[in-house]
Amino acid sequence: MSQASAIRDSQERNTRLENMCWRIWNLTRKKKQLEGEEAQRVVKRHREREKARREVTVDMSDLSDGEKIDVVGDLSAHGDSVRGRMSRVSSVDTMANWANQYMEKKLYIVLISLHGLIRGENMELGRDSDTGGQVKYVVELARALGMMPGVYRVDLLTRQVSAPDVDWTYGEPTEMINLTDSLDVMHEVRESGGAYIIRIPFGQKDKYIPKELLWPHIPEFVDGALSHIVQMSKVLGEQTGSGQPLWPVVIHGHYADAGESAALLSGALNVPMVLTGHSLGRDKLEQLLKQGRQPKEEINATYKIMRRIEAEELSLDVSEMIITSTRQEIEEQWNLYDGFDPKLERKLRARIKRNVSCCGRFMPRAMVIPPGMEFHHIIPHEGDMDGEAEGNEHNVESADPPIWLEIMRFFTNPHKPMILALARPDPKKNLITLVKAFGECRQLRELANLTLVMGNRDVIDEMSSTNSSVLVSIIKLIDKYDLYGQVAYPKHHKQSDVPEIYRLAAKSKGVFINPAFIEPFGLTLIEAAAHGLPMVATKNGGPVDIHRALDNGLLVDPHDQHSVADALLKLVADKQLWARCRDNGLRNIHRFSWPEHCKTYLARVMSCKQRQPRWKRNEDECSDSEPDSPGDSLTDIKDLSLSLKLSLDGEKNEKSGTSVTALDFVENASKKKSQLDNMVSTLPISRSMEKAEQSKFQLSRRRKLIVIAADCDTPAALADVTKTIIESVKKDKSASSFGFILSTALTITEVQSFLELSKFKPHDFDAYICNSGGEVYYPCLNSEEKSPGPSFSVDSDYQSHIDYRWGGEDLRKTIIRWADNLNDKVPPVKEVRRLLRIQALRCHAIYCQSGSMLNVVPVLASRSQALRYMFIRWGINLSNLVVFAGESGDTDYELLVGGVHKTVVLKGICSDASKVHSNRNYPLEHVLPTMNSNIVECGNCSQEDISIALNSLGFSKE
Ligand SMILES: O=c1ccn([C@@H]2O[C@H](COP(=O)(O)OP(=O)(O)O[C@H]3O[C@H](CO)[C@@H](O)[C@H](O)[C@H]3O)[C@@H](O)[C@H]2O)c(=O)[nH]1
Numbered sequence: 011m012s013q014a015s016a017i018r019d020s021q022e023r024n025t026r027l028e029n030m031c032w033r034i035w036n037l038t039r040k041k042k043q044l045e046g047e048e049a050q051r052v053v054k055r056h057r058e059r060e061k062a063r064r065e066v067t068v069d070m071s072d073l074s075d076g077e078k079i080d081v082v083g084d085l086s087a088h089g090d091s092v093r094g095r096m097s098r099v100s101s102v103d104t105m106a107n108w109a110n111q112y113m114e115k116k117l118y119i120v121l122i123s124l125h126g127l128i129r130g131e132n133m134e135l136g137r138d139s140d141t142g143g144q145v146k147y148v149v150e151l152a153r154a155l156g157m158m159p160g161v162y163r164v165d166l167l168t169r170q171v172s173a174p175d176v177d178w179t180y181g182e183p184t185e186m187i188n189l190t191d192s193l194d195v196m197h198e199v200r201e202s203g204g205a206y207i208i209r210i211p212f213g214q215k216d217k218y219i220p221k222e223l224l225w226p227h228i229p230e231f232v233d234g235a236l237s238h239i240v241q242m243s244k245v246l247g248e249q250t251g252s253g254q255p256l257w258p259v260v261i262h263g264h265y266a267d268a269g270e271s272a273a274l275l276s277g278a279l280n281v282p283m284v285l286t287g288h289s290l291g292r293d294k295l296e297q298l299l300k301q302g303r304q305p306k307e308e309i310n311a312t313y314k315i316m317r318r319i320e321a322e323e324l325s326l327d328v329s330e331m332i333i334t335s336t337r338q339e340i341e342e343q344w345n346l347y348d349g350f351d352p353k354l355e356r357k358l359r360a361r362i363k364r365n366v367s368c369c370g371r372f373m374p375r376a377m378v379i380p381p382g383m384e385f386h387h388i389i390p391h392e393g394d395m396d397g398e399a400e401g402n403e404h405n406v407e408s409a410d411p412p413i414w415l416e417i418m419r420f421f422t423n424p425h426k427p428m429i430l431a432l433a434r435p436d437p438k439k440n441l442i443t444l445v446k447a448f449g450e451c452r453q454l455r456e457l458a459n460l461t462l463v464m465g466n467r468d469v470i471d472e473m474s475s476t477n478s479s480v481l482v483s484i485i486k487l488i489d490k491y492d493l494y495g496q497v498a499y500p501k502h503h504k505q506s507d508v509p510e511i512y513r514l515a516a517k518s519k520g521v522f523i524n525p526a527f528i529e530p531f532g533l534t535l536i537e538a539a540a541h542g543l544p545m546v547a548t549k550n551g552g553p554v555d556i557h558r559a560l561d562n563g564l565l566v567d568p569h570d571q572h573s574v575a576d577a578l579l580k581l582v583a584d585k586q587l588w589a590r591c592r593d594n595g596l597r598n599i600h601r602f603s604w605p606e607h608c609k610t611y612l613a614r615v616m617s618c619k620q621r622q623p624r625w626k627r628n629e630d631e632c633s634d635s636e637p638d639s640p641g642d643s644l645t646d647i648k649d650l651s652l653s654l655k656l657s658l659d660g661e662k663n664e665k666s667g668t669s670v671t672a673l674d675f676v677e678n679a680s681k682k683k684s685q686l687d688n689m690v691s692t693l694p695i696s697r698s699m700e701k702a703e704q705s706k707f708q709l710s711r712r713r714k715l716i717v718i719a720a721d722c723d724t725p726a727a728l729a730d731v732t733k734t735i736i737e738s739v740k741k742d743k744s745a746s747s748f749g750f751i752l753s754t755a756l757t758i759t760e761v762q763s764f765l766e767l768s769k770f771k772p773h774d775f776d777a778y779i780c781n782s783g784g785e786v787y788y789p790c791l792n793s794e795e796k797s798p799g800p801s802f803s804v805d806s807d808y809q810s811h812i813d814y815r816w817g818g819e820d821l822r823k824t825i826i827r828w829a830d831n832l833n834d835k836v837p838p839v840k841e842v843r844r845l846l847r848i849q850a851l852r853c854h855a856i857y858c859q860s861g862s863m864l865n866v867v868p869v870l871a872s873r874s875q876a877l878r879y880m881f882i883r884w885g886i887n888l889s890n891l892v893v894f895a896g897e898s899g900d901t902d903y904e905l906l907v908g909g910v911h912k913t914v915v916l917k918g919i920c921s922d923a924s925k926v927h928s929n930r931n932y933p934l935e936h937v938l939p940t941m942n943s944n945i946v947e948c949g950n951c952s953q954e955d956i957s958i959a960l961n962s963l964g965f966s967k968e
């Protein structure tokens with residue numbers, strides 16, 4: 011009997027062992043495979059980049075020989091010497107100089123941090139994965155900027171969240187940020203001046219949306235933010251007495267999501283944008299792939315990382331400047347992006363300095379401006395800076411801050427020095443290695459206690475899966491190493507407790523540790539230093555710069571558990587080293603100063619070329635103007651779009667694109683120009699701004715606007731759809747107050763033919779958005795009366811509004827070269843965009859007409875941005891607008907669907923369009939909101955179904 015069971019046991023053991031071996035083999039194989047794929051990707055990327063660099067070098071060869079860069083200026087611009095640059099700044103003299111220079115200015119600054127759990131006081135840091143250092147950074151930056159001479163108003167825009175599971179304060183539309191300086195002096199704030207948190211509603215109401223799921227709602231935020239900025243600029247203009255709107259001097263996005271929002275706002279308003287990344291998608295992706303636990307698809311599904319990377323690339327396309335906290339972020343992180351190359355950036359900057367053409371290339375300047383500290387929370391304690399701190403005996407009395415008792419109750423011997431980690435329980439913070447290092451080092455356990463402050467929690471199972479899995483692993487390790495009585499992991503703490511936690515650790519002669527796999531900067535490290543706590547920190551990322559500036563501890567390889575334990579042991583055991591690090595930290599911490607940050611920041615912002623909405627003729631002046639005056643003339647029609655015809659004669663390949671058999675360039679604007687020059691009447695375009703003013707009148711008095719943006723394959727199909735929509739809408743009794751806009755990839759010449767073919771008159775539409783958003787036209791009044799003369803007037807203000815970063819002739823040359831080299835398939839549009847970005851050519855490339863045409867327009871021109879322009883220019887109400895789109899369409903299709911406007915998706919129209927070209931590395935759900943009452947589907951493009959769709963949007967009833 012017992013022999014049988016022994017045999018059975020051994021068989022079971024063998025089977026288990028065998029299974030385990032299989033599992034390990036399988037995991038290793040999978041890891042190897044993922045590593046192999048990643049290596050291939052890196053090599054491919056590298057090859058493409060090198061090829062593109064060679065091409066750029068050839069294009070700019072006129073100066074490459076002997077082109078010398080101002081190396082000294084250049085290195086300092088990239089923060090090579092953190093120590094050298096960070097001088098004490100709050101000195102009265104420097105501030106006085108600054109004040110003299112800027113006092114007269116009245117600057118309006120817009121900052122954006124999107125997810126919404128932001129408030130001026132008692133921030134809930136560590137509440138979840140969204141409430142990290144960025145929240146503190148943006149609020150403190152807003153406050154510090156609000157106190158700078160010359161800054162009139164700072165708006166920090168974020169999401170309004172009125173959800174039952176978050177505090178009511180996040181639902182308040184406006185919150186004023188207290189402007190206090192280190193002397194607790196309140197700054198005088200006049201009228202609407204000061205610093206504010208402005209909460210814009212977007213996304214599902216009553217629900218907190220984590221940052222990974224916010225992407226589809228960005229267009230709605232942009233529309234809401236645009237409305238706020240336009241209104242505020244007018245108010246500030248009146249208050250500051252200029253009579254003109256006080257437009258923001260900069261729109262500054264924080265993190266990828268706000269970067270994309272800032273890019274769209276900057277394009278809509280034509281004002282400069284800057285970006286702070288805080289934590290970068292490509293780097294996060296690389297780290298996750300290196301860990302080899304998840305394939306790329308799974309990572310993408312969890313973190314929506316490809317969507318985030320596209321937002322970061324767009325931010326690079328548009329930003330004047332990228333602000334980083336460290337040099338490492340520029341050299342090793344931003345360098346991973348298609349649209350950024352530090353070497354090329356330096357080269358372009360050198361050319362600009364010498365007033366030499368950059369051959370249509372643009373690269374944002376990357377600047378290291380480290381964040382600051384708010385020092386007024388810090389209570390200096392006895393012994394600071396005298397080399398002799400208080401003893402390590404704790405006074406566990408009632409006078410001690412409550413958080414001390416909360417921590418002490420975990421310890422058997424509370425008198426030991428405290429190793430402190432304070433971080434969100436995010437896997438990348440690598441707290442697990444820390445617990446292993448502590449648990450496996452007997453000496454360290456004997457000498458010190460460990461405190462882990464990992465955000466706030468009520469029930470572990472209710473936390474996000476990534477956060478709860480970190481906590482569960484830590485609790486299991488505490489059990490495994492039997493660390494009871496030696497490790498504290500309090501459930502709750504408030505923001506006001508954080509200084510007390512550092513103080514407790516410093517008092518115990520403890521050490522702060524940040525063992526993150528990679529830390530972009532690390533606010534906790536400067537917080538610890540300011541409290542007299544030496545540090546052990548990861549050698550990957552920002553801590554290298556912090557260590558260089560403060561010299562207050564040791565750097566370690568976060569993957570090497572033993573080196574973590576050794577460094578901690580060294581600092582805890584060596585009293586002299588500990589005291590030296592503490593003193594160095596306290597002595598140098600002033601280098602992280604918000605006033606200094608703001609001074610450098612404002613100087614840089616002011617050196618960007620200032621742009622703002624500017625119209626040739628103000629509303630009041632237009633009646634004085636001469637119609638058709640040559641002043642608005644041919645030069646106004648800029649060469650701002652390129653079209654490349656891709657012949658579809660070859661066989662279609664649904665995955666990789668379309669076979670090309672012929673290529674043909676059409677440069678719309680130049681054609682028009684020459685036609686106008688020759689006064690050829692076949693293209694009836696007026697240059698008259700008066701005509702545009704008439705259209706403004708027409709557009710702004712419309713109660714509702716219908717935008718027809720169906721991307722049909724043929725003019726006949728477009729004519730059918732258009733007729734059905736217009737006839738259906740005209741049945742409404744208030745139809746006379748409805749206006750129509752045609753929004754298309756067609757040129758105005760093609761539109762003219764389309765109108766003739768379908769028996770429409772130019773004035774059947776109030777406006778024409780042509781060339782995929784590259785141009786806007788209005789019908790001329792006389793076109794109604796069939797009188798001779800031009801039928802359309804071009805909006806040349808629109809052209810000046812969007813021409814930012816247009817690569818002109820050099821862009822054209824590159825696209826021709828690309829087309830010449832195509833010998834097989836036309837690649838997906840995402841590849842075209844990548845190629846142009848690598849070349850530092852900033853534009854918006856769109857496949858149209860089922861992939862038979864490539865339209866290239868300025869980087870922030872699009873059909874949806876043209877509508878935002880009409881909001882600013884003509885005051886049209888975006889929420890009173892319905893866009894009719896097909897089931898799919900040109901590759902700018904998805905941009906048309908989100909926002910505060912309504913959308914009717916016509917099922918069955920252009921349903922095949924998306925198959926010939928893929929423009930994304932991520933699914934459509936990462937772009938478009940799935941549950942949005944502003945979007946309805948129309949089962950059939952019939953008049954009845956269209957009426958039903960409009961009714962369900964409440965469109966015809968109002
Ligand atoms: O339980 C916690 C955890 C954190 N914090 C605070 O939250 C902030 C955390 O900031 P940081 O250490 O910088 O990390 P992240 O939250 O990851 O912040 C991101 O953004 C910061 C600002 O750009 C950068 O410094 C970081 O490297 C970057 O990862 C600090 O002020 C902490 O005091 C708490 O109050 N309680």
Ligand SMILES: O=P(O)(O)OC[C@H]1O[C@](O)(CO)[C@@H](O)[C@@H]1O
Binds near residue numbers: 287288294
């Ligand atoms: O892990 P990720 O997605 O890179 O995010 C880190 C970012 O998220 C936040 O926690 C959001 O506030 C930031 O502190 C930081 O910028």
